[in-house]
Amino acid sequence: MLWRKQRPVAPVGKPALGRRPTLDLDKVVDAGIALADAKGLAAASMNGVAKELGVGTMTLYTYVPSKDELLDLMVDQVLGERDLPGPGDPRPADWRDQIYLYSDQTRAMFSRHPWLAGISTIRPPVGPGMLAAREYLLSACAVLGLPARQTNTAALAITTYIDSAAGLEAESEQLEKSTRQSHDAWWHERNDLWETYFDVERHPTMTAIWHAEGYGDGTREAADESYRFGLDRLLDGIQSLAKA
DSSP states (O other): OTTTTTSOOOOOSSOOSSSOOSOOHHHHHHHHHHHHHHHOGGGOSHHHHHHHHTSOHHHHTTTOSOHHHHHHHHHHHHHTTSOOOOTTSOOOSSHHHHHHHHHHHHHHHHHHOGGGGGSOOSSOOOSHHHHHHHHHHHHHHHTTOOOHHHHHHHHHHHHHHHHHHHHHHHHHHHHHHHHTOOHHHHHHTTHHIIIIIOOTTTOHHHHHHHHTTOSOOOOHHHHHHHHHHHHHHHHHHHHHHHHO
16 A cells, blocks of 8 residues: 555456445545644544545545554655655755755654654654655765765664654644643743752753853744754764765
8 A cells, every 4th residue: 555656556356336436545545644734643543534534434444454554654655745856866966955955854744744743663654755765865875985884874863863853843833732832931931940949059050051141042043053053963973984
């Protein structure tokens, strides 16, 4: 099912009698994603998707065996939304710009689909969406001329940093949306912590950074600056290996 668009399977046997089906697997997956985007992952149950499509739940099982398979299909389709150049396609000339492209596309993907932050990536669906991103990052790192093992490790480190940070950003946005409370308002409710409980002698470094105005203003721009700082230092370290 993951590879249905790359390797379509011809129907087996004679077509069934009766009306032609108005539903297909793509519509099922699209409905699951739309529900998860609008109402959270729990809404994309088999029953919820069936109701959204106007069919019985048992009808849905003729297209996808279970919620687990549906979730795999949803995840891989969303991963494939990223507009990453494939082999032979035009791409940024500088390897760092190629990584920045992956970064921008991934953060935008998580922002569109914040439920992705709640999906374990330990055993991801091995489909075209995941493999396309993996090929892209490996090819971007390969231009550095590092040994194969280091090329792979560098790509994994980049994936870990970007995907984890993008997931946290999505979780943050989702939390503000679900609670209808900004992070600034949440911290404001806890102002008493600093006056009543915070001990400057036990936290001298935190205090020094505060007095030096080192914590920023909590805006999205400040968060982006922190994110880019970490990504650039990671890429600096990887690039230094190529010069060693």
